[in-house]
Amino acid sequence: MAVHSSILRDVLHQTDALKAADSRRHRRLPLSVPGRFMRADRSEYTCRLKDISVGGAAVVTAHTPDPGERVVVYLDHLGGLEGTVIRTTPDGFAFGFKVTEHKREKLAAQIMWLANKDDFPDEVGRLHERVGTRGRRTTLRVEEGVIIDVELLDVSASGASIGTPARPPIGSLVIAGKTRAIVRRHHGHGIGVQFLSLLSPEALRERFP
Numbered sequence: 714m715a716v717h718s719s720i721l722r723d724v725l726h727q728t729d730a731l732k733a734a735d736s737r738r739h740r741r742l743p744l745s746v747p748g749r750f751m752r753a754d755r756s757e758y759t760c761r762l763k764d765i766s767v768g769g770a771a772v773v774t775a776h777t778p779d780p781g782e783r784v785v786v787y788l789d790h791l792g793g794l795e796g797t798v799i800r801t802t803p804d805g806f807a808f809g810f811k812v813t814e815h816k817r818e819k820l821a822a823q824i825m826w827l828a829n830k831d832d833f834p835d836e837v838g839r840l841h842e843r844v845g846t847r848g849r850r851t852t853l854r855v856e857e858g859v860i861i862d863v864e865l866l867d868v869s870a871s872g873a874s875i876g877t878p879a880r881p882p883i884g885s886l887v888i889a890g891k892t893r894a895i896v897r898r899h900h901g902h903g904i905g906v907q908f909l910s911l912l913s914p915e916a917l918r919e920r921f922p
Contacts, residue, residue, distance in 0.1 A: 742764060744762050747760075748760050751785045753782050758776040768811070850862060874904075894906035
């Protein structure tokens with residue numbers, strides 16, 4: 714099953730304006746990942762993500778903060794999100810947040826990956842034929858902006874296997890060669906990445922010369 718790239722486009726094209734009434738101008742995607750949140754008094758409680766967009770999220774928890782309260786929510790694979798409680802719900806609360814353009818793009822990619830990760834086997838990208846490229850060099854740009862010289866072990870229309878001692882977090886956004894990708898797994902020789910869109914043979918030759 715192909716990556717639902719329309720999900721990424723929908724999320725990226727949403728506006729960053731979050732109305733006080735949480736008008737749901739952002740497309741919320743149902744996702745369930747564990748986490749915890751910190752209230753304004755610095756007390757911490759467990760929670761679980763219910764749905765999320767690039768402008769807000771709803772979580773399930775037995776401990777409910779007050780509407781208008783500032784919270785910091787830490788979610789597996791997504792990191793920390795600081796925002797304001799919009800409303801309480803019978804099983805938790807919804808909160809809104811604003812993020813920088815860089816964080817917004819990263820968050821959208823992470824949401825896409827989480828929404829689609831069950832559609833892919835453990836061997837990332839094996840839905841498309843891999844071409845061996847062992848010995849070919851390329852670059853890997855990680856979140857911190859660091860560019861690493863790496864070995865391109867193999868590549869397909871949907872992903873690549875990269876030889877490197879670096880281990881960017883699974884789910885993080887990277888740039889392999891000239892292509893944006895999500896780290897899908899770690900293996901003995903490096904990492905496996907999934908491209909954010911399918912690449913034609915011509916695009917593969919251009920981006921991995």
